[in-house]
Amino acid sequence: xxxxxxxxxxxxxxxxxxxxxxxxxxxxEIGSATLEELEQFVSALEALQKDSHALIVSSARxxxxxxxxxxxxxxxxxxxxxxxxxxxxxxxxxERIHRVMNAIDSAPLVTIAAVHxxxxxxxxxxxxxxxxxxADKMVRFCFPELRLGLIPGFGGIPxxxxxxxNALVRDLLFTGRSINAAKAQSVxxxxxxxxxxxxxxxxxxxxxxxxxxxxxxxVAAKRFxxxxxxxxxxxxxxxxxDLFTRPAVEAGLRKFVESVDALPYLP
Amino acid sequence: MTxxxxxxxxxxxxxxxxxxxxxxxxxxxxxxxxxxGINSLQxxxxxxxxxxxxxxxxxxxxLQGVSDFRTLAERIQSRL
Numbered sequence: 001x002x003x004x005x006x007x008x009x010x011x012x013x014x015x016x017x018x019x020x021x022x023x024x025x026x027x028x029e030i031g032s033a034t035l036e037e038l039e040q041f042v043s044a045l046e047a048l049q050k051d052s053h054a055l056i057v058s059s060a061r062x063x064x065x066x067x068x069x070x071x072x073x074x075x076x077x078x079x080x081x082x083x084x085x086x087x088x089x090x091x092x093x094x095e096r097i098h099r100v101m102n103a104i105d106s107a108p109l110v111t112i113a114a115v116h117x118x119x120x121x122x123x124x125x126x127x128x129x130x131x132x133x134x135a136d137k138m139v140r141f142c143f144p145e146l147r148l149g150l151i152p153g154f155g156g157i158p159x160x161x162x163x164x165x166n167a168l169v170r171d172l173l174f175t176g177r178s179i180n181a182a183k184a185q186s187v188x189x190x191x192x193x194x195x196x197x198x199x200x201x202x203x204x205x206x207x208x209x210x211x212x213x214x215x216x217x218x219v220a221a222k223r224f225x226x227x228x229x230x231x232x233x234x235x236x237x238x239x240x241x242d243l244f245t246r247p248a249v250e251a252g253l254r255k256f257v258e259s260v261d262a263l264p265y266l267p
Numbered sequence: 268m269t270x271x272x273x274x275x276x277x278x279x280x281x282x283x284x285x286x287x288x289x290x291x292x293x294x295x296x297x298x299x300x301x302x303x304g305i306n307s308l309q310x311x312x313x314x315x316x317x318x319x320x321x322x323x324x325x326x327x328x329x330l331q332g333v334s335d336f337r338t339l340a341e342r343i344q345s346r347l
Contacts, residue, residue, distance in 0.1 A: 063308050138315050140314075178327050182319070
């Protein structure tokens with residue numbers, strides 16, 4: 001399927017580049033509907049990549065790239081379930097989203113996240129699964145999970161550590177603060193920093209440049225330098241599940257969902 | 268060295284320009300959420316513009332409980 005229009009995302013292929021566009025109000029929160037369509041995309045990717053050299057992931061939402069997991073759905077779906085059922089449901093979700101992230105991470109083409117605005121939690125983790133991040137200067141990256149008594153669950157810690165090392169991982173995790181595009185570029189997270197509204201255009205130009213090189217060589221180079229940290233990703237799921245059933249987490253989720261605070265995104 | 272008054276004035280001009288509120292209507296003691304009519308995501312946008320303008324890093328947890336321009340200016344001043 002060369003084009004797809006779903007409820008939360010769409011994709012198309014143009015000039016050898018697959019463009020995956022997230023579009024779910026308010027800011028592409030990843031819940032079950034997005035997960036199902038990401039799974040459809042990953043299934044289609046095998047056929048799409050035969051005629052493509054690059055994948056661009058971007059957002060149609062003005063608020064940002066992606067605000068992370070759909071915490072409202074997570075909280076509401078867990079109501080009325082016994083602890084063991086809640087745990088089973090969350091583990092199943094994590095296993096599925098990890099398969100999606102791993103497929104994007106290891107896809108035999110060059111993947112580019114074109115990000116702007118809020119790129120938090122699961123959205124940050126999706127960007128980290130990509131090979132390159134092209135960032136609008138108004139982007140903010142953040143791992144807010146510890147404020148809920150959780151760790152990032154979509155592969156964020158192992159992937160950030162793979163790319164940048166432990167010091168920044170600890171800073172972002174332990175403080176929950178968000179960092180801007182200039183900081184992200186200075187630490188090596190962002191490969192290109194662009195003017196407001198310009199990330200997709202620059203990502204397309206980057207994809208066109210990538211397409212000039214021999215595909216087989218590019219894929220060989222990617223496989224050589226970008227190993228997936230499978231063992232740490234497995235441990236991440238286990239730690240997340242160990243933490244998830246604690247009453248403090250449910251209380252944290254409830255507080256977030258019911259928050260009328262002017263700044264619910266702040267740590 | 269930039270004074271607190273200068274920093275406050277620069278924030279007010281920045282907010283006025285970006286959120287299209289006349290500068291004359293903004294005062295240092297105003298609640299910027301109410302006066303600018305912004306939500307939490309737009310507050311992050313303001314934070315990014317402030318960081319860019321003053322060439323500073325301002326961790327967002329330092330803004331907890333801050334809602335008026337003058338206190339915001341004090342937080343910025345401590346990073347200049």
